[in-house]
Each structure stands twice: as C-alpha cells, then as structure tokens.
Amino acid sequence: xxxxxxxxxxxSMADVSMVSFLKWSFDIKLHFFPxxxxxxxxxxxxxxxxxxxPCTAIGCKWPKSGRYVNVPYYISSDYSExxxxxxxxxxxxxxxxxxxxxxxxxxxxxxxIYIESKDGCWSYLGRQNxxxxxxxxxxxxLYQSTVQHEVLxxxxxxxxxxxxDRDTYVRILFENIEPGREFAFEKKQTNNLGTPYDxxxxxxxxxxxxxxxxxxxxxxxxxPYMKFGNAENMSANDILRINKLYECSE
Ligand SMILES: [Zn+2]
Numbered sequence: 001x002x003x004x005x006x007x008x009x010x011x012s013m014a015d016v017s018m019v020s021f022l023k024w025s026f027d028i029k030l031h032f033f034p035x036x037x038x039x040x041x042x043x044x045x046x047x048x049x050x051x052x053x054p055c056t057a058i059g060c061k062w063p064k065s066g067r068y069v070n071v072p073y074y075i076s077s078d079y080s081e082x083x084x085x086x087x088x089x090x091x092x093x094x095x096x097x098x099x100x101x102x103x104x105x106x107x108x109x110x111x112x113i114y115i116e117s118k119d120g121c122w123s124y125l126g127r128q129n130x131x132x133x134x135x136x137x138x139x140x141x142l143y144q145s146t147v148q149h150e151v152l153x154x155x156x157x158x159x160x161x162x163x164x165d166r167d168t169y170v171r172i173l174f175e176n177i178e179p180g181r182e183f184a185f186e187k188k189q190t191n192n193l194g195t196p197y198d199x200x201x202x203x204x205x206x207x208x209x210x211x212x213x214x215x216x217x218x219x220x221x222x223x224p225y226m227k228f229g230n231a232e233n234m235s236a237n238d239i240l241r242i243n244k245l246y247e248c249s250e
Pocket of ligand 1: 042149153
C-alpha cells in the first residue's frame, strides 16, 4: 500500500485531532473530534493512557531492531527543498547521540510518522498503530528544536512541566493562564527515568506559555526570575532519557 493511500485511510478513520502550538508556546488552536484528548500540542487518542508517558510501558514505544530503533518517516511533498532540509536535519540529529534512526518509509512499514504542514506544531504521544501525523507548519515550526520536540512526543515523551515531580521544581500560576488552556499544565504520572527536571529541555514550555496577561505561567522555585523554554537543541537530559527509555546501549 502506498503512503498516500495509507494516509487517506488514516484520514478517513477521522480520529484526527489537532492542536496548533506555534513554536509550542503560542497560537494554540483546537479542533475537537470524538475520542480524542488534547494536551497542549499533543493529540492523543482517548483509548491510550499516555513522558516517558505510562504508555511506553504498555506498547507505545517504537520497536528495536538489533541495536537501533527505526522510526519510518514520510515527509509531505508540499515542503520546499529548503524546508525539507530543515526537517531532515532535525530528524538526523537523533542519530548523532541516540539509537533512534529516522528512516525513510518503505513498503511494508506499518507504523510511521507522516510529517505535514498542518495547523501548527503538534504530534501524537507515542507510537500509534499505522501512520500518525506530525504537523510542522511552514510558518512557525521549521526549527531544529521544534522538529526534535514533536518527534520526542512521537517517541513517547511529555512536556517537562507536567512531570510527576514538577511541583518540587516549578510553581504553575493558573491565575495567569488563558482560560481553557489549563489542561496543558496538568500534572501527569510520568516515568522520569532517574533524570532531573531540566529547564533546558526542548520539552520545557516557555515560562510565559499561554499567558493571558503577559505574566509568567510557570515559575522556577530555585529562581523566580528565571526565563526558560527557549532551547534550540536537545539537552543532555533529553538525550539521556531517550537512551534510557530505548535502552540504547544494549
Ligand atoms: Zn509539545
């Protein structure tokens, strides 16, 4: 079956939900469809419980083949060569420091990510069954850090500020959050893989994400004036988590 046909089939299943989250902190748009729960820029089927998200213990990890974890990708032909190269550099960055290998989709690959410029930057959390969108809008998502962020969601990782231990490190100022966006700050039962909370993670929101009044929505307990959430590349902890979750050294 061709990627295009699979793609149409995937669309026709209609379990598509989209959250637009330009540079993952702004301009969120929600399109609700049945059976979907939304977490910031994560589109998540309701049937799956998903940092490493709990789902990684029950099947949403990508399978290992020998020493590597191959994640097939298909990039929409709508991107220019320049845009495609930005995406490719982001995908290839995983192979520099982890056992994750983003590989071109080929016939017979059942599970894969389909990268397309939809309405914002978003991804499903963890491996789904079949093709799954990763949206990287041309206007706002074509940065290496954003490509890494959305692929990390697809690998099963949640946002830093929803970690199970986040209350030790940050205070969420719900009074400054835009009404209706509170869900993106709800704490989750995550597997933190023995790694510390990391303000330099590409999975960390900006300290003023979804602010309704310009005031901070996330404050670091160690330094209330700290600005964060502008990582341009995966941090050492982001890399360590991938390597631990996917047992890259084995
Ligand atoms: Zn995200």
